[in-house]
Amino acid sequence: MREGWDWETKNKVIANINEWKEKFIDIRELTPSPDGEKIAGIVQPETRKFTLCINGETWEELFDRMYSLKFNLDNEPICLGYADYQWNLIIGEKGETRWENTFDMAWNLTLSPDTKSIAINFRTPEMTQGVCLNDQPWENLFVEVRDVIMSPDGQRTASRVQINPRRELDIFWFYEKNYTIAVDGIPWDNSFMSIYGGVFSDDGNHVAVCVMTDLSKYTIAVDGKTWNKEFGGCWEPIFVPKSSDVIAPVQTQEGWTLAKNGDPIWPYFLQVWKQKFSPDGKKIAAVVALASGEWTVAIDGNPWKITFNQMVLDPHFSPDSKKVAAVVKHNNKWTIAVDGYPWETWFDNVWDPIFSPTGDKIAVRAEKDGKYFIVVDGKVSKEAYEWLWDPVFSPDGSKILVRCIKDGKYCRKVFSVNEI
Structure with a gap:
């Protein structure tokens, strides 16, 4: 995919966002395409009317509401739009592709890893809810459907569902087992007091989830069957x-x-x-606390020697499984720690670390003193920006694509790693 992108042109000014601000009442969800060649936003050309603007060109059709703007890996925009009292899924640079099904309400727009599959939660006029995958809604609908859980191949969906309606003024309803998991619309036979953190196995044949079996007991359920042990608490499971x-x-x-x-x-x-497995499946990294205010990362149960007093976010493995990096917060400042060693420079905010394809470089976007910078292996870029999106490495790892707002304009820039 990235092989076909333009890695030679160093600077392209794609759109003047300041002109958008003068032209429209409001701009929401400003989102660049993966290749950086497009910038899209939900704009309000007139009171209570919305449409999509891509590189300065707006759709002709107006909507009463729009939200959840995303791009797929083919650099096509996807969003939810509401008009004529119906919600629909809209795809394409001109909004030319629509789902046949429309909904009373739609939310949780979710893309598969390859972005070929699209799923949403929906509600019908009869106040029932379900999941729609690639314009195919579940046949079985429920009182309430909480989320979208998608299999890695994008062919299956699951969700936490409420199987019994709430009884008005009956507080004891909350002590009953009213929730379960539905997979492709088919509910498990078992039900629970509460459910969270569902996930599919790699092959899409199994679903695991945290469940509350009693007022103070938790365990993991896999395909509706609970582990034979209960615990004081559980966090989200993952499959080996x-x-x-x-x-x-x-x-x-x-x-x-x-x-x-x-x-x-x-x-x-x-x-x-x-917790997270390495790409080769041989290691597990997780965030751990050794004591109150002593956060760090453990690899296969062995914690880093250094700790941080406020926060450690999700660990990230390098593609070769040899390195682990994480965002850390210490004394109200943020940075990246790699294999237990924090970068020397600290920031007001830092986003997730991104490894180069070979795993030898790490790039992030960071905020300092109200400006945004690209940082590579702790080295801060010379150029500051008004806003940044995550950097993208070229396939060989020698260049970085920077999608940014500079002087009120959305720009697509390409730097060699050594230029940062």
Whole structure:
């Protein structure tokens, strides 16, 4: 995909956003395409009317509401639009592709990893809810459908669903098991007091989720069957790559640990969560707390030697599985820590680390003193921007695509890594 992008032109001014601000009442969800060649925004050309503007060109059709603007990997915009009392999914640079199905309400627009599949939650005029995948709504509908869980191949969906309607003024309803998981619209036989954190296995044949079995008991359910142990708490599970085995953080009397199919596999910590497998499937990284205000990352149960007193966000493995990087917060400042070593420069805000294809470089966008910068391996770019989106490495890792707002204009810039 990235091989076909323009990696030679160093600077393109795509659109003047300041002119948009003068032309429209409001601009929302300003979003660049993956290749940086397009910038789209939901704009308000007149009171209570919305449309899409791409590179300064607006659609002719107006909508009463629009939101959830995204681009697929083919650089086509996708969003939800409301007109004539119906919500619909809209695809294409001119909005030329629409789903045949329309809805009373639509939300949680979700794309598969390859962006070929699209799913949403929807509500009907009869006040029932479901999931629609690629314009095919579930046949079974429910009182309430909370989210969209999509299989890695984009061919299946699941969601937390409410199977019993709330009884008015009946507070004891909340003590009953009114929730379950529906997979492709088919509910599990088992139900629970609460459900969260659902995920598909790699092959899309299994679903795991955190469940509340009693007022103070939690466990993991896989395909409707719970682990044979209950815990004081659980966080979101993940599947072992290419397997039906499940890993999840659980709270025991000894503390928090990672459990595999219900059995602890790590030492105990004050907290464990955000676990992630390496690309080769041989390592597990997770955020852990050694004590109050002592956050760090553990690899296969072994914590980094350094800790941070406020926050550590999700760990990220390099493509070769050899490095781990994470956003960290310490003394009200942010930076990136790599294999336990924080960058020397600290920022007011930092976004997720992005590894180069070979794993030898890390790029991020960061904020400092109200300006935004590209940072590579701790080195801050010479140029500051009014706004930035995540940088993108070229396929060989030698160049970086920068999508930015500079002097009120949306620009597409290409730098060699050594220029940063």
